[in-house]
Amino acid sequence: MPLVWSNWETRSPETGETSPYVDWYRTVTFDGADEKDGLSISPLPQAQSVCGSPAPAPLPNFARPPAGETPASDPEIQLTWMPDPDAAIVGVIDSAIALSNARFRRIDGGTRFLSAWLQAGNWRADAAVPFGRELFRTEIDRLMWRHKIGDHVDECAFDRAAGATQFNHTRGDRRLEQLGTHGTHVADLAAGFDLTRADMDEARRRLPLIAVGLPPRSCIGASGNFLEFYAIHAIDYILDRADRIWAACDHGIGHFPVVINLSYGLQAGPKDGQMLIEKVIAEANRRAEAEDRVIRVVLPAGNDLLSEGTARFEVSDTTSTSITWRLAPEDHTPNYAEVWSDALPGPSDPTEAHPLIVSLATPNGPMGPPAPGRAGHMATLTDTSAPNRPLARIYCTTLDDAPLDGSANATRHRMAYVLCTRPTLNPSRTQIAPAGGWTLNISASENGQPKRGFAHVQSDQSLTHGSETGLTSTFNHPDFDAHDETGRLIDTHTYPYDGSLPTLTDTTPPITRRGTLNAIAHTDTARVIGSYRATDGKPSLFSSAAYTGAVDPGRDALSALLPGEDGASRFGLIASGSKSGSTIAMEGTSFSTALATRRIALALLTWIDGGRTGPAPGDETWFRSTAQTEDAAAGFPGQTATEKAGSGRMNAPDTGRIAR
Template sequence: MLTWGDWMDHSLGNGTPYVDWFDILHENRRGNKPEFVKQIVPRTPDTFQSLDKGVEALDGVGPAGEDTGTGAPEPYVIRSPKFMTNTKFADWWNTRPDPTGWLPSAATFDYPTVEDDTVVVGIIDVGLSLGHRRFRLADGRTRVLGCWLQGAPVDGLGEIPERAPYLPFGGHLFEGQINTTLAQFSVGQDLQAPLKQEGFNRATCLTHYPLADADRDLAGRVSHGTHVMGLAGGADPDCIQGREFGQKTRFLLVSLPPALAFGEGGTFLDFYLIYALRWLVEVNARIAEKSGLDKPRPMVINASFGKHAGSKDGAQPFVNAMLNHARSGRLAATGVDEVTRRVPLHAVLPAGNSNLDRATAKLTLTPTDGPRAEIDWVIQPDDDTSNFLEVWCESTTENALGQCDLAIELVPPGQSPAGESAGAAGQIQELFRTTSEESVQHLARIYCQRIDPPNGDADQGDTRRRFRYLLCLGPDRHRSDVWANPPSGRWKVRLKNLSPDKALTVSLMVQTDQPVRSGSSATRVSYLDDPTYEKFTKDGRNRDTYEYGFHGLSGSGAVARDLDTAEFVKRHGTLNSYAANSSVATIAGYRASDGRPAEYSSTGKGVEEGPDGRSAPTAAFPTDDGYAHLGVLSDGASDGSMVAMQGTSFASAMATRTIVNAWLARQHDPYGKVPINQFLASTAQRQAAPKGWFKSPVDVEKVGTGRIVFESRRRTSC
């Protein structure tokens, strides 16, 4: 028999519910596992002063959000794999020689230099192949100014990549080191000769075999980051167009650590991204100083990452960081954060690929007519990872007892409901299986949190205070001395409105699932089941958010028919939660051959917007070449190879290149007041639909203001 305990108070300290759940599972898991250690992360990339009490934060001194006396709250404390973590970083920060900065100044470090007409492509990704010919100049030198390999092992590293006391993870490579290593592994040490790529990748720690948990993304046929890199900034130096493009564009790269470092449900992904964003903008500024320029060169950052569940506004750490950075872009500043405020933030993110995953539900509970609702959460068998469901109660406050107005119950498969109950902010509820009179085994937790407006700043116009329940189920193949395996099957989520006089809008979102062990972890993604949800159309196609007729059957003046008609489970509102904000360009996908939107490309709307929210993508770029040619072509893991990969990550990379081309052609001012969001939207509106596209209308919530035609890889780079 499985039984839920009573709600009880639970302090998260300066962590999050995801971090707390990670600690429980990792501490009690049997068998081989990577060792994790504590590390500190700033709250936002333009307020690094929050690290000033880093040592105390690691020791657990002070609750989360407590003012340290520096005007900034306590930093986040995360768990990172020990093999890639600089465990002395907090000590270095508190005794650093220059208390006004993070990275070394241009006067004390040998940063590369650039010309005053250079455009920088910033990429945050995994599996970035630095040795490819299309990422080098005609003379064989690299176009990569610098690369931070966050997942590189810190033990036994020499000069390549270089360890540094100011890097909390991994090591870095700059232009000179890359060129030296390219020459070392080129035939005859000639930069224009063929490259011994496997030796180069090992020497630079782009691949690392001695440690089972280290990075090996470039050991296979395809690589996500290399594919993105090729679309965003790749160019063939053996032709005129490629040489011209390559001469004027450079890369700044952050290679994120292996997936196991992110934790289940992307627990720590936000925090690696916060560091990555700050490193890119600060290095770009230092390079400009080294080059004798008065301001950083224009840089557009492509971050083809995201999560499905989340607040869809600035309440998430990384999203809050981007919003803060965008707001402060042109404002005057002094001290440690000055370098991050000299140029506007230009960032491009994918809309997401979860449109058909049955991972979002939305419902309204009225006080009298419909105070209750029930939905199935299906947990698949043989899952090595935890499953998470976020339940957001929008626009609500505490009741007289200090509890959420929304009561909840998670009913295990095959059991009868016991009754919904409401938690208060900072409380948890645990699910037990009694195995004897003296012992119990834990299976799941529900965390109740009150989510205040982003930054806690009511002056920004966002006065909402919402509640979130985070439902955590351990893996059903989890090996633990303490935690049992929850059963797979249909778990019922039962909700009840306790308010006597107001309706409650409730959103449910299944969190992104990903492997947490080296090798091939089984990640069987859970989903919400609704008997009114239709997966296919009458002709057998996947049922998208809207209906698209065949070529010539529908006029462009018609209204797109909404097919998202299920009672609870929705395709609307499936936008990548990192990209559902106004500070970035959010890119959807479509099929290049006939203009049909990609069925998997996430749809906007369905969520309540805050002042920084987003109800639709910015625009759409191709994610598939045709009905029988899935994906788009770009660089493979090996130099000279070409592969097809599918998803809005690669539409995002095309948008990044479009921005770069616009800057080079002086069609957009990177220092001006028109954001790239607005530029891409107007570009989509100006372009006429190519001949041969189907004539059915598409809705703004699916593709934004329109579909932008992207020139093929061969045409843009010979």
């Protein structure tokens, strides 16, 4: 039956304030309902730093407070061991962290985790978290002793008793039953220690951890729709518990220095430092400076350099740009892309039209809508035989730089289109989006100077851990080449082994490799880490790059590179698997980020020993100085480009692993 685009229409009052991602997720994945297959998308409280009304977020009912129950206002700090005032806390926000792993234990066998929040854990009455399950050190130790067999902990039994593994629920988390998990690998590189290394005893004692286990992919969303919601909660939790534990230790006036590792990210976003989570990080840093305390947040550059999902362009009233948006066949998850305007002055105006016109067409369908959208409007593509089940939708939205506390008005804003489609395959094989090349046409909506625009394909992953049914869409354009004439994948710059300067190899716009930097990593109040190959110093091909023309105040360079792969024939970095004594290799900027976190944490101990004089390590200046010094001394055969490598390459800290 024929496909038809609607005109722009105002979103309903019930969904007008809802994120386009949430609205489309509810429409497509939940069929408009609040619950499906044991997963609820009913509102949950937002983090304290956001101070907003409850927001829809997917979470199983067993992880939610029952109706009428509210979280306790103050947690009961249960610590059989109190960290000394010369400690620094390492916070890890990640998925499936093995709490009983020997790499996270003290020399006496007790855990180094001061507390852990399993966001998809079973809710317990009187908990002081808004959902999920919280465990303090005393309970973790008790569960480890209870599940000891001889001198060893039955870690599978511990995980089930702690609620980290849930076989009794259809929607339960089972990731720790696999050989390795992202969270355990990251936590080990960031703050894991070998119990047999006596030279690491002091660092092990002085670097306790606070962990937040993010929910499974089914709760984060195929496109990472809900990552911000859970990650903001996690940042608030780590900082709050660090302060409460300091007070419980009766250390007097002061705070523990805190280093937070968040090895997650998104492909699409404004990339100007104004996403909600970036504002939260910036505000946390502002408060820390006012209170004379130290917090450091470390983020990955991302692994999307080869994603073919970033474009930038310049259009006028007489010119336009056309890009192919290619949807993969048999993709079980919705696809998303975003098109952003350049910065516009002042706060947003509800009557203001987007300065760009975006029209979208299926491989053999109509092009629409023909006019610019306004914030809060949407246009929908439907099959006339099923008008209540949309195949695609374009939302128009806006974002400004107003501070979180409302203390000032916005000085600038930007407008965005969020493009959403159904999966190209679902179990019923009905109401699916056509696979193939969709045409994305972009032009200016008014006369005047040429308008800059930016387009990004959003992240996409399977909703089930280990599945490959979620396939990422890509952009395509006749001017884009993924490979050079020898068949090798093209990076942003060459890496000459004769020591000469690198040359630009990125293709000309619209589709580029520069600008692929993690969308939540554009705030200058966080450190952003990419990867290089340890053997020869070559920046890793997958490691995302910044763009020197980024919209202010977005980043035009990452902070530095740390190893993300051991060598050309030695995949990734070695760290702990899910269980003690196991190892696994994983590759990506997530793990370079964890090494950077370890570098900061160890440097903070030296700073504390020196009387806390001078600037604390881990700020941008420290990274710049350290990277430049260590890069120059390393003797690598090639040089790097700033957009790809930031200030340069830093040495990996000692993790206690045998070299490969």
